[in-house]
Amino acid sequence: AIILGIESSCDETAAALVTSERHILAHKLAGQEEAHRPFGGVVPEIAARAHVDALEPLIAAALDEAGLELADVDAIAATAGPGLIGGVMVGLVTAKALALAAGKPLIAVNHLEGHALTPRLADPALCFPYLLLLVSGGHCQLLLVEGVGRYKRLATTIDDAAGEAFDKTAKLLGLGFPGGPAVERAAALGDPKAVKLPRPLLGSAEPHFSFAGLKSAVLRARDAQTHSAEDIAAGFQQAVIDCLIDRTKRAIAVAPGATALVVAGGVAANGPIRAALQQLAAAHDLPFSAPPLWLCTDNAAMIAWAGAERFALGLTDPLDVAARPRWPLDPEADKVRGAGV
Ligand code: ATP
Ligand code: MG
Ligand code: FE
Secondary structure (H helix, E strand, O other): OEEEEEEOOOOEEEEEEEEOOOOEEEEEEEEOHHHHHHHOOOOHHHHHHHHHHHHHHHHHHHHHHHOOOHHHOOEEEEEEEOOOHHHHHHHHHHHHHHHHHHOOOEEEEEHHHHHHHHHHHHOOOOOOOEEEEEEOOOOEEEEEEEEOOEEEEEEOEOOOOHHHHHHHHHHHOOOOOOHHHHHHHHHOOOOOOOOOOOOOOOOOOOOOEOOHHHHHHHHHHHHHOOOOHHHHHHHHHHHHHHHHHHHHHHHHHHOOOOOOEEEEOHHHHOHHHHHHHHHHHHHOOOOEEOOOHHHHOOOOHHHHHHHHHHHHOOOOEOOOOOOOOOOOOOHHHHHHOOOOO
């Protein structure tokens, strides 16, 4: 089957065509960095308007690149949440209109499910169940991915997400926006041992993550004016790595049966984080899987792929399906602890 995927939940507008045989026929993406840079972060209203301007030309360009028409597509998948609701609605309403006009089924995709299943687009050998570290701008979770739509959340953050910590650190250090890649570049030039920074919840018996204290420590280190931005960035990144590894190690111990260790989400594009997780997997004799960098940060191929996985199971949605600003992957775990969803 051929699936058209649409993504518009944050500050990337994207359209892609992906087949159930894992062929990415076309993918188009328009970032909005320039529009948001003056504000040092994503402004929801600016994002929604930019999605309106960018989306239809991107869909047309994707179809053109693939040499297809809408009639050739088997289903239309769009992010229906979680995310900035204005942007989500732009993508979802566009998908509904196309589905209605072309008489195609609609698939409402959870953006987090897009991140969670994309490792299987990149790696055909990756089977359920796998242990997933989902690290992105709004989330930091450990999940046992048991199947499509079947997620057991083992841990989440009690305050900031990992990507949020990167973005705030970049802002504090004046490294620019978007923050993750800027911090990674600066960290490569610094000494990770020069500044002593905390590792919140390291070794804790509870499973969760915390990054707010680390961010405050970055602020104090900056104000002390004793170290370069590069050294602070390197210290920060190493602290994040230590926390991610410690928490993931704990999850490996309590989640026997996982066939692989997998990382996904925008922060999974970070080289040293990928390398540390790969080492951790090797130490536990687990296969390691991570999508290529461009499939880690937001894109539409991941939404098309999640759509393909759902379509194969007959999971389509009615045209009146609602956009959801919040949409936990594991609603049961979310009842127990709502943070980080
Ligand atoms: P969510 O998926 O939780 O809704 P989002 O869609 O905004 O959030 P993603 O696009 O998945 O987030 O990821 C963006 C985040 O990834 C940003 O916080 C960004 O700073 C971070 N990021 C991107 N590249 C890197 C990198 N190389 N190193 C560290 N962080 C990175
Ligand atoms: Mg973005
Ligand atoms: Fe995302």
